[in-house]
Amino acid sequence: MSSRNSMHIPWAFSLDEAPRLPLTGEAHPLRREFGRWLCWGNASAILLGILLFAGWYVVRHLESNKAPVEREVHIVRYTELGVPPSLSTPKAPQVNVAEAVAKAVKPPSIGVPEPVPDEMAQSTTIATTAEMSEFLAPITMEDLGIEAGDPFVVDLDVKVEPKPDEFVAVEEEPVRISIDPPVYPDVAREAGVEGTVQVRALVGTDGKVKDCVILEGQAMLNDAAVACAKTAIFRPALLQHRPVEVWVIIPVTFKID
Secondary structure, three states: OOHHHOOOOOOOOOOOOOOOOOOOHHHOHHHHHHHHHHHHHHHHHHHHHHHHHHHHHHHHHHHHOOOOOOOOOOOOOHHHOOOOOOOOOOOOOOOOHHHHHHHHOOOOOOOOOOOOOHHHOOOOOOOOHHHHHHHOOOOOOOOOOOOOOOOOOOOOOOOOOOOOOOOOOOOEOOEEEEOOOOOOOHHHHHHOOOEEEEEEEEEOOOOEEEEEEEEEOOOOOHHHHHHHHOOOEEEOEEEOOEEEOEEEEEEEEEOOO
């Protein structure tokens, strides 16, 4: 064996006929090897397809040759059919409630008193007519500690202070009459803090501010805004021509000139 064929694969094409090395084009052993394996692959695929088709055809032919299953068919004439059901909705049967209750609930048995010894018997005291009339006697003014001629007034107008977020229906809204200007805090002025503080104030029936709640504002300006809002005087809100307490929003603006 020559040195040129020392690395040659035994089952591959021989290199003895190679005119020169390296081989290129169609004369290359790998190109020739590729063509041979391509032919073998195509032939194998075609043969496998033919075998699968033949097997499928044989199985289908055997199934088609089976004897059909006989089924018994019973023909019914229309004269043998019964009366068709009614199309109308059937009515529910009427139930006698009294009889059903009497059957379900047994009537109570009448109790028969049994005699007991005197020491076990309970004595029931019945009030006399005089005692009943004394208990049911009407209450007079003297019973309440009120002498004749003294005024007796019952105040049915109970005033309840509304909550800050509670809606109060009024016929006329409160109108602000006057308010003192706000006092600018020195700390906020030196820091250059400006803005508007939204104060929710409770206007009483006398038109004066009873309470204040901060809605929005600066921490340095809140106390001064509350003090300013408490100086406001309003014409109170009216409901059925009577003053009522309501919450209003008073904006207090702080601005450095």
